[in-house]
Amino acid sequence: MPLADPIRLFPGTGGFPLDPQELFGRSGPLVIEVGFGNATFLAGLATEHTDWNLIGADIAAASLTRGVTALRRLGLSNARVLCADARMLVSEMLGERSIHRIYVNFPDPWPKERHLDRRLLQAPFFRLLSTRLVDGGELWLTTDHAEYYEFSLQQARETGLFDIRTGPPPEAMLQTKYARRWQAEGITINHAVFALRARDDQAHPCRLEMVDMAHARLDGDLAAVKEFEKQVHDIADGHIVLVDCKRSLDGERLTVEVIVEESDLRQEVLVEVRRTPSGIYVELQSFGRPASTRGVRRAVDLVADWLVSCGLRKTESVF
Numbered sequence: 001m002p003l004a005d006p007i008r009l010f011p012g013t014g015g016f017p018l019d020p021q022e023l024f025g026r027s028g029p030l031v032i033e034v035g036f037g038n039a040t041f042l043a044g045l046a047t048e049h050t051d052w053n054l055i056g057a058d059i060a061a062a063s064l065t066r067g068v069t070a071l072r073r074l075g076l077s078n079a080r081v082l083c084a085d086a087r088m089l090v091s092e093m094l095g096e097r098s099i100h101r102i103y104v105n106f107p108d109p110w111p112k113e114r115h116l117d118r119r120l121l122q123a124p125f126f127r128l129l130s131t132r133l134v135d136g137g138e139l140w141l142t143t144d145h146a147e148y149y150e151f152s153l154q155q156a157r158e159t160g161l162f163d164i165r166t167g168p169p170p171e172a173m174l175q176t177k178y179a180r181r182w183q184a185e186g187i188t189i190n191h192a193v194f195a196l197r198a199r200d201d202q203a204h205p206c207r208l209e210m211v212d213m214a215h216a217r218l219d220g221d222l223a224a225v226k227e228f229e230k231q232v233h234d235i236a237d238g239h240i241v242l243v244d245c246k247r248s249l250d251g252e253r254l255t256v257e258v259i260v261e262e263s264d265l266r267q268e269v270l271v272e273v274r275r276t277p278s279g280i281y282v283e284l285q286s287f288g289r290p291a292s293t294r295g296v297r298r299a300v301d302l303v304a305d306w307l308v309s310c311g312l313r314k315t316e317s318v319f
Contacts, residue, residue: 008068009055009082011265012291016208017095024053024078029100029134032057034086034120035107039067041176045103046071046079052100054079057089086120088264090132092208099132102139106178109148121152123159127200130161139194142173144182149190162194207237207263213292215283216304220312222275223251233302238262240299242306255285256303262295269296271303279315282307 014023020030029052036042036056046054056067056079067081082089090099110118121141129139139162143149156162169191173179182189228245238261245256254273259266270285282304290296301317308314 007080008064009080009084010289010291011082011084011088011093011267012210012289012293013082014093015210016092016291016293017098017206018093020053020094020098023080026053028053028078030055030094030098031100032086032089032102034102034104035063036067036081037063037105038177039063039070039081041103041105041172042067042079042081043070043074043076044172044175046076047074050078052078055089056081057084057086059083059085085264087125088266090125091128091204091264092206094132095206096131096204097134099129100134100137102129104139104141104143105173105176106143107141107148109143109145111145111147119148119151121148121155123155126156126159126161126194127202128204130159130196130199131204133196135196137196140173140191141194142169142179142189142191144178144187144189146188146190149192153192156194159200161196161198161200163197165193165195167191208265208291208293210292211294211297213284214297214300214317215281216300216314217278217316218280218282218304218307218312218314220280220307222254222273222280222312225254225307225310225312228256228306231302231306233298235262235295235298238295240295240302242299242302256306258299258303260293260295260299262293265291265293265295267291267293267296269299271300273303273307280307280312 021027031052031054033042033056036058042056058064064081064083071079169189231242233240241259243257245254247254252275256271258269258271267290269290270287272285273282284300
């Protein structure tokens with residue numbers, strides 16, 4: 001059912017890939033803002049372009065809270081905020097030929113040599129983006145960091161898939177918090193539009209999918225589980241780390257902290273182990289609204305396997 005109010009989205013909302021028409025309850029150009037900060041620019045777009053369907057992607061909790069607050073205060077129903085990074089959004093949550101425009105305003109330049117691979121605007125991302133943009137689709141970059149600006153231009157040119165227009169940024173780009181700050185300090189603000197010219201020959205399918213979540217039931221003495229050691233397990237396109245285990249005050253429950261990395265999605269999830277009248281139950285907690293991917297399902301299985309190695313006995317598994 002379409003959601004009437006601006007809402008904070010999570011990876012997996014609407015599946016992989018999501019259906020923008022179902023999410024917004026209507027068709028319309030899909031526009032993305034990467035790292036929306038205080039949501040001033042995002043809210044301005046939603047106000048000015050009422051026919052656009054907008055998603056702002058950010059990983060900062062404070063930004064997500066500010067974004068939801070701003071959109072609800074203004075009564076804007078054509079925008080959503082998503083707790084995810086842009087690479088994951090484009091690669092796994094959006095299908096081919098779905099994006100009208102992407103705004104990248106004042107991205108983190110990751111200036112240190114050892115951090116260059118964290119930059120979003122690199123040739124592999126431009127190749128991926130070429131399959132996600134509609135005909136005539138564009139990416140708009142605005143940045144105060146001259147080296148990252150030139151780096152992004154070079155990376156896009158390397159692909160041969162985009163026509164690039166450079167020039168002064170539109171006035172709307174100069175009204176954000178960072179833009180006003182840099183202008184006050186006399187720093188040059190650079191702007192470029194990357195317009196789709198051609199699509200990459202290689203397919204870039206969404207690799208994630210939602211699956212039914214697993215659980216397991218075991219017999220044994222939960223109190224006999226005394227020790228835990230960190231475990232790392234490789235899976236396709238990533239790995240799973242069982243990080244830590246905590247016991248409840250009454251001793252009837254364990255909570256295992258798990259990191260699941262698969263494709264471009266990183267999730268920190270909690271797997272609960274609790275005593276019930278019918279045995280010891282192992283399942284994923286809903287805290288944080290994790291996406292029920294194959295990797296997360298495998299994490300539940302690995303926690304059950306660890307308990308078996310501690311002397312418990314598996315009586316039922318649904319995987």
